[in-house]
Amino acid sequence: MGQKFKVIGSRAPRVDAPDKATGRAVFMDDLEFKDELVGVILQSPYAHARILDIDASAAKALPGVKAVLTGRDLPEIKYGVSPARYDEELLARDKVRYVGDEVACLAAVDLETALEALELIKVEYEPLPYVLTVEDALAEDAPVIHDAFPGNICAEVHQEFGDVAQGFAQSDFIRTDNMLNKRQDGAFIEPHRAVAVYDLSGGLTLYSSTQVPHYVQRTVSMVTGLDVGKVRVIKPYVGGGFGPKAEATPLDMCAAFLSIKTGLPVRMSYTREQVFLHCRARHQFNHTMKVGFKKDGAIMALDHQCTLEGGAYSSFGIATVYYAGSLLGAPYLLPNMKYDGLRIYTNKPACGAQRGHGGVIARALFEQQLDLVAEELGMDPVELRLKNIMEAGDVSCNDLAMSSLGMKECIEAVANGSDWQEKRGKLPPGQGIGMASGFFVSGAGYPIYRSETYHCTVTIKVQEDGGTVKVMTGAAEIGQGSDTAMAMIAAEAIGIPLESVRIVSGDTDHGVDLGAYSSRTTLMTGHATKQAGENVKDKVLTALAEELNVEKDRLDIVEGKVRIQGDGVDIKAVRQKYLKEHRGWEGMPRGEELTFSEAARVAYLKFGTIVGTGKYKPPVLGGKFKGAAVGTSPAYGCSAQVAQVEVDLETGQVRVLNITDAHDCGKAINLTSVEGQMEGSVSMGLGECMFEEVKFDDKGRVLNPSLGEYHIPTVMDMPRMNCIVVESNEPNGPFGAKEVGEGAIMPTIPAILNAVRDATGAAVDELPLTPERVLKAIMDKDKE
Amino acid sequence: MKKHHINLTVNGKELELLVSSNHTLAQVLRKDLKLTGLKQGCEVGDCGSCTVLLDGSPVNSCLVLAVQAQGREVTTIEGLAQGNEMHPVQEAMVEHGGIQCGFCSPGMILSAKALLDKKPDAGREEIKRALSGNLCRCTGYQKILEAVEDAGRRMGRS
Numbered sequence: 001m002g003q004k005f006k007v008i009g010s011r012a013p014r015v016d017a018p019d020k021a022t023g024r025a026v027f028m029d030d031l032e033f034k035d036e037l038v039g040v041i042l043q044s045p046y047a048h049a050r051i052l053d054i055d056a057s058a059a060k061a062l063p064g065v066k067a068v069l070t071g072r073d074l075p076e077i078k079y080g081v082s083p084a085r086y087d088e089e090l091l092a093r094d095k096v097r098y099v100g101d102e103v104a105c106l107a108a109v110d111l112e113t114a115l116e117a118l119e120l121i122k123v124e125y126e127p128l129p130y131v132l133t134v135e136d137a138l139a140e141d142a143p144v145i146h147d148a149f150p151g152n153i154c155a156e157v158h159q160e161f162g163d164v165a166q167g168f169a170q171s172d173f174i175r176t177d178n179m180l181n182k183r184q185d186g187a188f189i190e191p192h193r194a195v196a197v198y199d200l201s202g203g204l205t206l207y208s209s210t211q212v213p214h215y216v217q218r219t220v221s222m223v224t225g226l227d228v229g230k231v232r233v234i235k236p237y238v239g240g241g242f243g244p245k246a247e248a249t250p251l252d253m254c255a256a257f258l259s260i261k262t263g264l265p266v267r268m269s270y271t272r273e274q275v276f277l278h279c280r281a282r283h284q285f286n287h288t289m290k291v292g293f294k295k296d297g298a299i300m301a302l303d304h305q306c307t308l309e310g311g312a313y314s315s316f317g318i319a320t321v322y323y324a325g326s327l328l329g330a331p332y333l334l335p336n337m338k339y340d341g342l343r344i345y346t347n348k349p350a351c352g353a354q355r356g357h358g359g360v361i362a363r364a365l366f367e368q369q370l371d372l373v374a375e376e377l378g379m380d381p382v383e384l385r386l387k388n389i390m391e392a393g394d395v396s397c398n399d400l401a402m403s404s405l406g407m408k409e410c411i412e413a414v415a416n417g418s419d420w421q422e423k424r425g426k427l428p429p430g431q432g433i434g435m436a437s438g439f440f441v442s443g444a445g446y447p448i449y450r451s452e453t454y455h456c457t458v459t460i461k462v463q464e465d466g467g468t469v470k471v472m473t474g475a476a477e478i479g480q481g482s483d484t485a486m487a488m489i490a491a492e493a494i495g496i497p498l499e500s501v502r503i504v505s506g507d508t509d510h511g512v513d514l515g516a517y518s519s520r521t522t523l524m525t526g527h528a529t530k531q532a533g534e535n536v537k538d539k540v541l542t543a544l545a546e547e548l549n550v551e552k553d554r555l556d557i558v559e560g561k562v563r564i565q566g567d568g569v570d571i572k573a574v575r576q577k578y579l580k581e582h583r584g585w586e587g588m589p590r591g592e593e594l595t596f597s598e599a600a601r602v603a604y605l606k607f608g609t610i611v612g613t614g615k616y617k618p619p620v621l622g623g624k625f626k627g628a629a630v631g632t633s634p635a636y637g638c639s640a641q642v643a644q645v646e647v648d649l650e651t652g653q654v655r656v657l658n659i660t661d662a663h664d665c666g667k668a669i670n671l672t673s674v675e676g677q678m679e680g681s682v683s684m685g686l687g688e689c690m691f692e693e694v695k696f697d698d699k700g701r702v703l704n705p706s707l708g709e710y711h712i713p714t715v716m717d718m719p720r721m722n723c724i725v726v727e728s729n730e731p732n733g734p735f736g737a738k739e740v741g742e743g744a745i746m747p748t749i750p751a752i753l754n755a756v757r758d759a760t761g762a763a764v765d766e767l768p769l770t771p772e773r774v775l776k777a778i779m780d781k782d783k784e
Numbered sequence: 785m786k787k788h789h790i791n792l793t794v795n796g797k798e799l800e801l802l803v804s805s806n807h808t809l810a811q812v813l814r815k816d817l818k819l820t821g822l823k824q825g826c827e828v829g830d831c832g833s834c835t836v837l838l839d840g841s842p843v844n845s846c847l848v849l850a851v852q853a854q855g856r857e858v859t860t861i862e863g864l865a866q867g868n869e870m871h872p873v874q875e876a877m878v879e880h881g882g883i884q885c886g887f888c889s890p891g892m893i894l895s896a897k898a899l900l901d902k903k904p905d906a907g908r909e910e911i912k913r914a915l916s917g918n919l920c921r922c923t924g925y926q927k928i929l930e931a932v933e934d935a936g937r938r939m940g941r942s
Contacts, residue, residue, distance in 0.1 A: 020886025023821020239887030479885025679924035
C-alpha cells in the first residue's frame with residue numbers, strides 16, 4: 001500500500017466512549033420533554049382474527065387520556081420495507097394476523113393511566129383459522145393471511161447461473177444435505193423507543209432508537225401524510241440494533257399520530273416482551289443443498305432450495321430470501337448455481353433482517369457440506385477450501401465482483417493461528433476442531449426504494465475561529481463505531497489530528513444517509529466523509545496559496561501543520577495577523593510551520609465560513625437478472641474461523657473452548673473497533689448456534705419473550721477469541737476500507753458444527769445445538 | 785399509592801426523599817434524581833443494565849424498591865468519576881474498546897468496580913462470575929474482560 005496514514009489504522013479510543021462510560025451519553029429514555037404524554041399500543045391476543053367492532057369510548061372517557069386511535073381513525077395507507085410488498089397497516093382495520101398485531105393506540109398523562117385505558121378498549125374479534133408453520137401455511141386448504149398473496153407465498157425466487165445439469169453431469173460425486181435453524185431474536189439491550197414532538201408550525205420531530213433515520217423519515221412521512229421536509233428524525237445513542245431496528249416501527253408512527261392529535265410530545269417504548277412480538281429478526285430457514293464435485297475437490301454445481309418462515313408481514317423478507325441464495329456465490333469458485341427460494345407468510349411476528357442478512361444459515365449448511373465433501377475425498381478441509389478459493393479480480397457466477405478478497409489469507413491465518421495441523425484428528429476423545437469461511441457485502445448496491453438518490457451526503461464545517469472541524473452526517477451510530485470511524489476518516493482526509501474533529505450524526509437534517517444496515521457505513525459514508533474532508537482541505541489550501549502567493553500544489557496539511565514544498569515562502573505575515581487577532585491568548589502557534597488553525601482562519605477571512613461536502617453512491621453494479629440487486633456491493637469483506645469444542649459424549653453437551661478468527665476488512669480504520677465487530681459477531685453466531693430459539697405455543701404466542709428465558713450469550717458462555725485482522729487494499733473503499741460487521745458472523749456456526757462433527761463424527765442438521773439434539777446425532781451415527 | 789420518607793446516601797450525598805411505595809430504586813434514581821446513567825433494558829432483572837451498588841454490592845435497581853434503600857448507600861455510574869478524572873474501570877473500558885453501544889456499560893462498570901474494590905487481583909474466572917448478570921449483545925465480552933483485568937492492575941497499584 002505504501003501510503004503512511006496518520007490517524008486511521010490506529011487504536012484510537014472511540015469518540016463516544018467517555019460519555020458512555022460515565023453515564024452521560026444520551027439515549028432515548030434520557031431525553032425529557034415538557035408535558036410529554038405516554039403512548040401505548042393495544043395488540044391482538046389472537047394469531048388470526050377478524051375485527052368486528054372496536055369500542056374505545058370508555059378509554060376515551062378515562063380522565064388523563066388525551067387521545068385514542070384505531071385503524072378507522074387513520075388514513076388507509078399500507079407501508080412496509082420493500083415498496084413491492086407494502087403489506088402492513090399501522091393499526092389493523094379488518095383483520096389481525098399475529099399475536100401482537102397492533103389494533104389501537106392511545107396517549108395519556110402517565111403510564112398507569114395509559115395501561116388502565118388500554119384495558120377499557122373493547123375489541124370484538126372473530127377468531128380465524130391460523131397457520132404457524134411453513135407446512136401448514138402451504139397446505140392446500142390453508143387459511144389465507146393476505147388476500148393479495150394466495151397460497152401464503154410472500155416471495156418466490158428462481159435463479160440459475162451457469163448450467164447446473166451439466167455441472168452435475170461433470171461431477172464425480174454428488175451429495176445432498178439439509179439444515180434447519182430456529183427463529184432468533186435481535187436481543188439488543190435497549191428496546192425500541194420513540195418520542196414524537198409535533199410543533200405549531202406543522203413540523204414533526206421524531207426521536208427514535210433506529211438504525212435508519214432516513215427510511216424512518218420517509219415511512220413516517222408517507223403514512224402520516226406530512227411533507228417529508230416537515231419530518232425530522234433524530235437518533236440519539238442507540239443500545240444496539242443488529243438489523244431489527246432497520247425499519248420504521250409502529251412506535252414511530254403511532255407516536256407521530258398521537259402527537260399530531262394532542263399537540264404534545266408523546267413517548268412510546270416497547271417492553272421487552274413487545275420487542276419479541278415486533279421481532280423483525282432472523283427467519284427460520286430450511287435449506288436443502290445438492291452439491292456436485294470432482295475427485296480433485298473442484299466444486300462443480302450447487303442446486304439449492306430454501307424455505308423461509310416469514311411471519312405475518314414482509315418486512316425485509318424479500319431481500320432476505322434473495323440473500324439466502326445469492327450469498328453462496330462466493331468465496332468459492334462455483335461455476336453453476338441454481339436457487340429456488342420461498343418466503344412463506346405465517347401467523348407469527350414478522351421476521352426481517354439480522355446480522356449476516358439471509359446468508360447465515362445457508363453458509364452454515366454449505367460449509368458443513370464442504371467438510372463432508374472433504375471427508376469423502378480424504379482431503380483436509382483447509383486444503384479443499386483453498387483448492388476452490390476465489391481471489392481478488394474473480395467474479396462469481398451471479399456477478400458478484402471481488403475487487404479485493406483476502407479469503408485465502410484469512411484461511412491460512414486461522415489455520416496457523418489455531419495450530420490446525422497439530423490438532424486436527426489429534427485431539428483427545430470428545431474434542432474437535434472445525435473451520436469455515438464466509439463473506440458479506442460492504443453495503444447494499446441499491447437503496448431499498450428505487451431511486452437515484454445518493455446513499456449518503458456529508459458536510460464538514462470548519463469552525464470560523466480556526467482549528468476544529470465539525471462533521472455532520474445522517475449516519476447512524478448504533479454501537480458499531482461509525483462516529484469514530486467517520487471522525488478518523490475526516491481527520492485523515494484533512495490532515496489534522498483526531499482531537500480536532502467533532503462529529504454530529506443520526507439526524508436527517510444533516511443530509512441523506514441510508515443508515516446502519518448491510519455493513520455499508522464505513523465504505524459508503526466513509527467515501528462521502530473523505531470527499532468532504534478533501535473538499536475542506538482544498539478550500540483551505542486555495543485560500544492559503546492565494547495569501548502566500550504560492551502554487552497550491554506546493555502546499556499540504558499534515559498532522560495539523562502546513563507543509564510547504566520548496567523554499568522562499570514567507571509565512572510571517574500570516575502568523576502576525578493571526579497573533580494580532582489573539583492578543584493575550586495562551587498557546588499560540590510558534591515555530592517555522594503554519595498550523596491548520598492559521599490556515600483555516602485565512603480561509604475564513606477570505607471566503608467566509610468554509611464548508612466541505614461529500615457524497616457517495618455506488619456505480620452501477622452486478623448482473624441484469626431479476627434479484628441481481630441483492631448481493632451486489634462495491635466490495636466484499638470475508639472471514640475464516642476455527643472453533644475448538646469439547647463434547648460430552650454421554651450427554652451431548654457442547655462447550656466451545658476457543659475461536660480463532662480472521663477477517664479481511666480492507667484497510668482497518670480503527671483496529672480496536674474491527675476486533676470489536678469480529679468478537680461481537682462470534683458471540684451472536686455462537687448464541688444462535690448453541691441455544692437461541694424463539695419458541696411459540698400452539699396459539700402463536702411467544703413462550704419465552706424475556707432475556708431470562710431467551711438465552712443470549714453471557715460472559716460465562718464466551719470462549720477465548722483470537723482475532724487476526726487481515727488487511728487488503730479495497731480499490732472501491734475509502735482509504736482501502738470495507739466491511740467487518742456482518743461477514744464476521746458467517747463462519748461461526750459452521751465452524752462450531754464442523755468442530756462438533758470432528759469430535760463426534762456426527763453432522764447435526766438442526767440448530768440450536770441442544771444436548772438432546774447432539775446426543776441424538778451421536779446415537780444415530782453410532783447406529784449406522 | 786402510599787408515600788414514604790426515606791433517608792439514603794447517593795453518590796456520597798445524604799438525601800431525604802418522598803417516594804411511592806411501589807416505585808423501584810431505578811425509577812427514583814432516574815426520574816426523581818435525574819441520574820439517568822443507569823439504563824433499563826428489561827425491567828425484570830434479566831439484563832443488568834440498571835445495576836447500581838447498594839452498600840458496595842451490585843443490585844438490579846429495577847428489582848429493588850426505593851423504600852428498601854432506606855438508610856443505605858447507593859452508588860450510580862455518575863458517582864465514579866472525580867470531575868474529569870474517570871475511575872480506573874471506566875478508563876480501561878474506554879481504552880480497551882470494552883464499550884460499543886454503551887447501553888450495558890454503566891451496569892457492567894459498576895459490577896466490575898464492586899468486585900475490584902474487594903479484590904483488585906481477581907482472576908479471569910472471578911471476573912466472569914462477577915459480570916455474569918450483565919448482558920452485552922455487542923462486544924462478545926472479550927474486550928470488557930481485558931479492560932477489567934487491566935483496571936484491577938491499575939487499582940492494585942494505587
